[in-house]
Amino acid sequence: MELFVGDDWASDHHDVEIQDQTGRRLGKARLPEGVEGIARLHGLLARFLPEDADPSQVLIGIETDRGPWPAALVAAGYRVFAVNPRQSARARDRLGVSGAKSDAGDAHVLADLVRTDAHQLLEVAGDSDLADGVQGLTRAHQALIWDKTRHVLRLRATLRDYFPAALEAFPELTEPEALELLSKAPDPDRAARLSRKQISAALKRARRRDIEGKAAAIQAALRAPALGRGPVLTTASAAITRSLITVIHALAGEISTLENEVKASFGQHPDTEIYLSQPGLGQILGARVLAEFGDDTTRYTSAKARKNYAGTSPLTIASGRKTTVRARHVHNDRLLDALTRQAQSALRASPGARAYYDTLRARGVGHHAALRQLANRLVGLLHGCLKTHTPYNETTAWAHHNTIAA
CATH class of the missing domain: 1.10.287 (Helix Hairpins)
Incomplete structure (x- = not known):
């Protein structure tokens, strides 16, 4: 049995609603922020879960992934999904046309959204305390x-x-x-x-x-x-x-x-050597990239998933006979800034990166677009290195592209 929870948070309280798999409301409450509120939430969920139930059967939608409250939910074993406010706003419009809004109503929208669209939402990663x-x-x-x-x-x-x-x-x-x-x-x-x-x-x-x-x-x-x-x-x-x-x-x-x-702090992380081996990454930029990607090994199922989160991969919009490819406007600003700076530095640090960039420019690609594509390529290389636990190798990284260019 799975339970679906919508958590509409404020600075001092949380409005929650619990639904079953059919969308029937099982309970709702306003909980205070802090230890007391978390304890009451655990007690509320325990009323509807079997004693031997796994905490991962509880799916929680909340419009933040930062702070002690989401961290406590993840630590308890619940599956927590960070819902973008734009997503919840669109879901609110889908469920009603009156324009009415309330904290309890928002909790209902979040519970319903995580029940029907969890596969489309970003699950809050279980990053290590060191990465945090x-x-x-x-x-x-x-x-x-x-x-x-x-x-x-x-x-x-x-x-x-x-x-x-x-x-x-x-x-x-x-x-x-x-x-x-x-x-x-x-x-x-x-x-x-x-x-x-x-x-x-x-x-x-x-x-x-x-x-x-x-x-x-x-x-x-x-x-x-x-x-x-x-x-x-x-x-x-x-x-x-x-x-x-x-x-x-x-x-x-x-x-x-x-x-x-x-x-x-960055020097204590086990993946430091891999990050520092990447072209264009020093200690500060490497720490920023690690911090924004996190270190949960289950978060990015593929290089494409990591690129999509980074905002470096192109967004294709196809309608009828018209197809448009453009940059992603919704992204982690801090991460994209760090990756763009890495790409700029990699032009000097990596012959392969320089050749890749020059090839794009020769095809008529603009500077910023070519830099974004280089950053996208570097994210893929980082993903491969982290997955295999091996440092970056210049020859291996660009062998395929150099062969095509030749």
Whole structure:
């Protein structure tokens, strides 16, 4: 006997509905988040399951795969399916046309969806605790990088508004000498008074070459005639600039700290050697790819399944006499970003990858499309290496394609 559960979650509670194989509602409840709620769910399910029933006979649909609650469901042995909100919205439209929506109604939709379409849904993987840890670290590390980029863009916009000469002097605002000197002299008047010696000292600390030439160019840019703003706005903007630089410095330090944590955690995983053997993957990119794919060996039944999840495989739309092939728009953004970066690096690290890319370009395929196809090929190679527990081999990986190209 199988039971089908819809779990509509909120930050502090879960609305659940239990159905049997015919779609008949057996029970429903609102459960609190946490240990008490999980215990009550186990008790509710026990009322409808035989004592010797396997927990895998319980199929649960929920619109998330992250957090302690889904992890507890997987740990209990239930089969948990992460339902995309778009899928549940379409199912809601299919079951009713009034447009009414409620938490209990959403739980009913999820239970019905997992009962009829479980074979079409993505089952939450039973990744190892180590893989989950790597994912947490890599996502936090990447989030800090994104935060730093946003603050640098805010700094650039602020300087453009009241001190455009600074952008002429420091085209790259993330360089240490730029942040040091702007922190010391955040407005046009103080910047114009910076001596050649002060600028040279900052360049030396940043380990730059041609210090005299660079110092002269920076000083000239800061002292060049320029349009200015009022003194009150300039003072306020200078304070904002210093504040942004302080935040950027802090973020840079935390990014470095988390980078070391990512490398240490990734280095403990048994598949690290296989990931690092792949062309274009270093410790950080390799950790991101591992984190987003996970390490559940049963999750991807084939290379095609892994490629589809990655979003690198093409999507074919055929209707009548018209067939269109396009990129997949629904994908894991973090994973696709890492795989695209891998493909870019592989062009330099792998002769086979370079030849494959060049062949596509010679056929008239655009740069981004060729890069996506290369990423798709690299995902297939990674899948084969993980399946056979063997490191990447350049000759074996590209022998077939090189033969065709020849």
